[in-house]
Amino acid sequence: MPGALRLSTMNAVLTNEVTQDMEVVATSFFFPRGLLGFEHVKKYSLTSKESEAPFSRLRMEEGNGLTLLVMPIMSLFPDYSPGLAREDLEMLQIQDAGELLMFHVVNLKKGRRPTVNLKGPILLNTRTGVGAQVVITNAADYSTKESLPL
């Protein structure tokens, strides 16, 4: 099952540990609620290329086939403390913290300063292949357009 291959590689890429041996890693996810504004799009692929690290591509595998760029942000924002609602973690069937991957949507439009959305992270359960975009419980403390220190 291609979707399950090299998960440890994907984890390493998503936690910003890039090594020379890495190739392209692509994994499929199912988002029962889609994304905010794209609720009808349930199927996604996450592609991490070494040449594009620390960014990964979250691509819609139905509908318009749009691609969002995402990245793990904990190394850039070490004090980031998102509140995750119990209902969201239950929906994702997270049994163990090691299953949960979190990353954030970035906006890298040319000519504009790069920003990241800290209010609405993407959560993935790497065990079940289920994902969701959630609103953190302390969304008021963070911005959808936080400057990326790049």
Place this chain on the structure above:
Amino acid sequence: MLVLSRKSGDSIVVDGRIVIHVVKTDKETVKIGVEAPREIPVFRKEIYDEIKQSNRESADLTERDLTAIKTTALAG
């Protein structure tokens, strides 16, 4: 838009499966409870709109944008 007047304790049913409860009212604020199936997410509208917009802006990306940022980001 359907506009209904409700008192504290009253409810509204949507599509037979979403129930909106008026929990409490005071001068400026209404406390509203929403019961919905798990696959239906419910958000405060202003935050929903903000994140929806942010998603759309992020998706409005070309390969050229990505190349530009990679060059900047990965050079340092």
